[in-house]
Each structure stands twice: as C-alpha cells, then as structure tokens.
Amino acid sequence: MSFHLLIRRVHLYLGMFLLPWFFVYGVSSIPFSHAEYFQQRYGRPQWSVRFERPYHIEAPPGADLRPIGARILKDNGLDGAFGVYRPNERTIEVYRFRFGSATRLRYRQDEKRLVAEDSHARWNHLLTELHARGGFDQDSFLNDLWAVVVDMVSIGIVLWIATGIYMWWQLPQCRRWGWAALGGGGGLFVIFLATL
Amino acid sequence: MYLALGLSSWMLMYALSTMTMNHRHLFRSPPQWQAEKQETYQAAFAEGADPRLIGGQILAHLGLEGRFNASRQPGGRIQVTRHDPVAPRRISYTPADGKLVVERMVFRAPAFLERMHRRRGYGTGPGLEDTWAFSVDLVIGAMIFWVLSGLWMWWEMKATRGWGLLTAALGLGLFTVFLKTI
Numbered sequence: 001m002s003f004h005l006l007i008r009r010v011h012l013y014l015g016m017f018l019l020p021w022f023f024v025y026g027v028s029s030i031p032f033s034h035a036e037y038f039q040q041r042y043g044r045p046q047w048s049v050r051f052e053r054p055y056h057i058e059a060p061p062g063a064d065l066r067p068i069g070a071r072i073l074k075d076n077g078l079d080g081a082f083g084v085y086r087p088n089e090r091t092i093e094v095y096r097f098r099f100g101s102a103t104r105l106r107y108r109q110d111e112k113r114l115v116a117e118d119s120h121a122r123w124n125h126l127l128t129e130l131h132a133r134g135g136f137d138q139d140s141f142l143n144d145l146w147a148v149v150v151d152m153v154s155i156g157i158v159l160w161i162a163t164g165i166y167m168w169w170q171l172p173q174c175r176r177w178g179w180a181a182l183g184g185g186g187g188l189f190v191i192f193l194a195t196l
Numbered sequence: 197m198y199l200a201l202g203l204s205s206w207m208l209m210y211a212l213s214t215m216t217m218n219h220r221h222l223f224r225s226p227p228q229w230q231a232e233k234q235e236t237y238q239a240a241f242a243e244g245a246d247p248r249l250i251g252g253q254i255l256a257h258l259g260l261e262g263r264f265n266a267s268r269q270p271g272g273r274i275q276v277t278r279h280d281p282v283a284p285r286r287i288s289y290t291p292a293d294g295k296l297v298v299e300r301m302v303f304r305a306p307a308f309l310e311r312m313h314r315r316r317g318y319g320t321g322p323g324l325e326d327t328w329a330f331s332v333d334l335v336i337g338a339m340i341f342w343v344l345s346g347l348w349m350w351w352e353m354k355a356t357r358g359w360g361l362l363t364a365a366l367g368l369g370l371f372t373v374f375l376k377t378i
Binding site: 012032036081135136145146177182185186 | 210327373
C-alpha cells in the first residue's frame with residue numbers, strides 16, 4: 001500500500017468508525033449555540049420527586065465530597081456516573097446521570113433530610129449530555145472508555161485536518177482556491193481573536 | 197474540501213480544547229491575575245445604577261469594549277469581567293473614592309482553548325460577537341454536511357464498501373452500547 005493510499009484510507013475509515021460521535025457533536029452543538037431559543041421553547045428542566053426521607057451522613061466543611069456522594073448514592077440504592085457539589089454550606093447535591101435521564105439528590109445537613117428528584121426526559125437534554133460528557137473522574141470502565149473515545153474523536157479531527165491538507169496538496173489544480181480557503185479562514189480566526 | 201480548509205482553524209481549536217477538557221484533572225488550575233493598571237476614575241453614577249451600565253462606561257473609558265458582565269459586590273464595589281478570548285480582564289471600581297483597578301488574566305493555553313470552545317450565542321456583546329456565533333453555526337452545518345457527503349463519497353468507491361461498512365458498524369455498535377449502559 002502506497003503512503004498516499006494509506007493516508008486516504010486512514011481519513012476514510014477513521015471517519016466511518018467515529019461517524020456517530022462526529023454527527024452527534026455537530027447536531028448537539030445546536031442547543032448550545034441557540035440556548036435561548038430552546039429555553040424559550042421548552043422552558044427550564046422539569047423534576048419530579050422520587051422520594052423524600054430522613055437521612056444522615058457526616059460531611060464536615062472542607063471534606064472531599066466525592067466519597068460522600070458515592071455513599072449517599074449507595075445508601076439509597078442508586079449507582080452510576082455522578083457529580084457532587086455544595087451549592088451552599090447547608091446542602092450537598094449529588095447529580096447522578098445516564099444518557100436521557102438524571103437524578104438529583106439534595107441532602108440538607110441542618111434538617112438531616114434527603115430529597116431525590118428525577119428529571120423529565122427531553123431530546124435536547126440528551127443531546128447536550130452526549131456533547132458534554134467526558135473525563136476520567138468516574139469509577140467505571142465504560143465511562144473511562146467513553147472518555148477514551150472522546151480523545152479518539154479529538155485526535156481524529158487533528159488527523160482529518162492533517163490528511164485533508166495532504167490530500168488537497170496532491171491536487172495541483174485545487175491549490176489556488178485551497179490556499180484562499182485556508183488563508184481566509186485562518187485570517188478570519190485571527191481577526192476574531194484580536195477583536196472579540 | 198474548501199469548506200474544510202476554511203474551517204480548519206475552528207476544528208483544530210475544538211479538537212485541542214476537547215482534549216484539555218477531557219483531561220481537566222491534568223490542566224485545571226485556578227486563574228491567576230496580574231495587575232495591569234490602577235487609576236482614579238471620576239464619574240458620577242446614580243446610587244443603585246445598573247452595574248452593566250457602569251461596566252459598559254468603564255470599559256469604554258479604558259478602550260476595552262466587548263463582551264462583559266458586571267456585578268455589584270458587598271460594600272458597593274463594581275466588578276466587571278471583560279471576556280476577551282486571549283486576555284480576560286477583571287476590573288474593580290470603587291465608587292466612593294473612584295479607584296479603578298484593572299487586572300489581566302495570566303495566559304494559559306488550556307484555559308484559552310476552553311474559553312474559545314464555550315464562546316457561542318447571539319446577542320451576547322457588541323462588534324463581531326454575532327459574526328463569531330454565525331461562524332459557530334457554520335461549523336455545525338459543516339460537520340453535518342461532512343458526515344453526509346463523506347457517506348456519499350464512501351458509497352461511490354466500491355472498493356472500500358466492505359471495510360467501510362465494517363468500521364461504521366463497529367462505531368455505531370459501540371455508540372449504541374454506550375447509550376444503553378452509561
């Protein structure tokens with residue numbers, strides 16, 4: 001296989017494998033870019049209470065919240081990817097998420113009370129979740145694998161740019177307009193950086 | 197091809213910023229500010245004036261117009277954050293004595309990339325802000341177009357149909373597993 005053919009095949013098959021991610025990243029950017037429209041059309045996220053019960057867990061100020069969040073989930077029969085934070089000094093909030101659904105557990109330390117709420121599924125939320133998901137901070141093989149694929153998509157885009165530029169250069173009749181597009185785009189990007 | 201060449205700067209920025217955001221534990225650090233300027237700003241604002249109005253006027257005075265937000269801090273101090281993509285500024289103005297302090301965020305590549313990644317939306321500021329938002333929409337349209345045109349170009353090359361189908365099925369299968377399980 002010649003180098004030229006190798007470049008073409010890498011460009012193609014990488015694109016075919018990562019096609020669902022690339023497509024989803026494109027489509028899911030729409031709710032981010034037009035957030036105001038989606039907010040007006042669909043309103044704020046809706047939550048319904050799953051349970052509300054007395055609960056207690058020690059959570060001193062400054063404590064690492066991650067094990068506390070994991071314990072709150074486990075004590076209440078829940079698992080999966082989650083984030084945890086303190087919206088104020090009296091409250092700990094655990095946000096457990098799957099694609100298409102989420103559960104919010106709000107623990108009031110002063111009242112020793114826990115409220116769990118489920119989000120109402122919405123397609124635009126699914127898209128933004130697919131877009132924003134990433135990172136290696138969950139203790140789960142599949143979540144880490146997703147993050148690996150996110151890296152693959154990023155590296156894939158860099159490779160598509162490099163192989164695309166190589167393939168363009170192999171077409172002498174396209175060089176002039178290619179330079180115009182490459183230079184015009186790069187120049188406009190620099191103007192944005194200098195003026196925004 | 198020309199669309200891809202034209203938008204390659206945007207795609208490179210989105211790819212690199214995604215990598216830094218995906219490995220935030222490696223790159224995260226609190227922003228550092230360095231003093232840039234301090235002066236006395238003589239202006240009369242009505243008590244309780246909208247911080248955005250004050251912020252806009254201060255930025256115009258400093259020649260730093262652009263996307264910003266402004267808030268009134270306890271004690272009456274006005275804090276303005278100018279969202280410059282390369283060098284964000286934090287400006288503190290104390291109406292009582294007219295003290296104006298301008299600080300500039302120390303440049304860090306991961307933070308710069310993330311700022312660019314998150315910059316979007318119409319009606320968020322003056323100047324070229326809407327043009328930038330349009331360029332983001334153009335990237336979105338291009339990504340969808342590349343998927344569709346890529347599929348068509350693959351289908352036109354009979355020699356690659358088998359391996360193309362296999363890699364696409366593998367990718368789609370893995371994506372479906374993720375949708376069902378995480």
